[in-house]
Amino acid sequence: ADEAGLAGLRPDGRPRTVLVAGSGPDAAAVADLLTALGSATCPVQALAPTGPSPERSRWTLPGWAGSLDLLVLISPHGTEQGLTDLVEQAYRRGCSAVAVTPAKAPLADAVGQVRGLALPFAAAGPGATALDPATDPGADTGAFWALLAPLLALADRLGLVTAPAAELHALADTLDETAARCGPAIATYSNPAKTLAAELADALPLLWSQGPIAAACARRFAAVLGTRTGRPALSAELPAALTLHGPLQAGTHALTADPDDFFRDRVEDPEGLRLRIVLLQEAPDRPGSAAPAAREQAYAHDTPLSEVAAPGGSDLHIAADILALTDFAAVYLAVASTERP
Known part of the structure; x- marks a missing residue:
């Protein structure tokens, strides 16, 4: 430039x-x-x-x-x-x-x-x-x-x-740090991107965001999931997401059999739509945050919930951390999809 x-x-x-x-x-x-x-x-x-x-x-x-x-x-x-x-x-x-x-x-x-x-x-x-x-x-x-x-x-x-230039160099360092934390050589149990990808497998993600930067990241994540993995995802900002997606959580299509039930009849009782909420925040819960209400609603409807929160820093660093992590998760989902028979 x-x-x-x-x-x-x-x-x-x-x-x-x-x-x-x-x-x-x-x-x-x-x-x-x-x-x-x-x-x-x-x-x-x-x-x-x-x-x-x-x-x-x-x-x-x-x-x-x-x-x-x-x-x-x-x-x-x-x-x-x-x-x-x-x-x-x-x-x-x-x-x-x-x-x-x-x-x-x-x-x-x-x-x-x-x-x-x-x-x-x-x-x-x-x-x-x-x-x-x-x-x-x-x-x-x-x-x-x-x-x-x-x-x-x-x-x-x-x-x-x-x-400024110094901020952009620091941004590159943040992306490198996230790549080191979420790269393919890191085991799933300590890799937040692989963990998120595993949690979203065979699920319809409801991407709930708190804050304007997290909202932009959520919409970007939904687009990447569609273009990279062929998977749909719904994004909405809190607190409106609670009423917008609440009927979807309570609907009959969301009441599917437990996929972890070993004795479930896979023919008579096949898997249906499984929802999973992904809560994206710019920082851990702040005063006035709708995140506690989101967790409460997820618990009330037995909807699994994953959380992605930036560790802090400037707005650019927050965006970089969330975007890089979700991009890695989308790539892992795409790889898993192509490896299936």
Whole structure:
């Protein structure tokens, strides 16, 4: 990002609105997390694509978008014609454009032609190319961070979030620490990601979150579970989740036989829908938290419950800890799914 000229950027105040466009679920997740980290200092809006197919997606700027707004385009490929066309729209409206995409990609060239800023997308390794998680189960979940990190540096320059270079280096250390704690070499009994994956096997996760950052992480986890494992998941914020998912817990479809009952007739009494609550918190229970009520409702309906809570730190560190752990859990679930006969 520094090599692309970000260090020399001298913005004249904050943009009125940051508009985020990109293909795949990462665009919405990036916009969601930037909104949570920015604490409403500047509205961040994801632009929803239209079109007959994902390969032919098109994006349109809102009618009010203009010179006071910033368009952010994210793409690990940089070949989407719809995003290139969106750069032209932004130029005609006088809207500034920034892209995170591979260098020399068509999207980077288009942004350069309108005097925008192209921040490089760093692939996983030399010669590596980004895979689409919707079509390739081997897609790298780390691509999300390769897209987000340059935008965090940009947001810091614009005054939207606090993410100086030292904070970003500390963020990388947090991700490394989580990888060491949740990596494949660590046994399940001391590996929180493997434990969570085992608990979610053959279950429908209800992702209940406490706090805006945890909520963004929950929605990202639900998207990753869908794209990486083919498993559905429902996310909701507390305390609304208690009423939103309460009928689902109490419904007849949730009253299935105990899967641990050795003497259960597997033919006459097959397994049905098993719910499992995953409570994601930015920190352990604080005064006024709805977490105790969530545990009480889970206990009342005999719904198993798993908990994911960050150990503390800055908002960026909290997001990194939760996102990395849940990404590892999704990968382990995907591996377990492909290994089944």
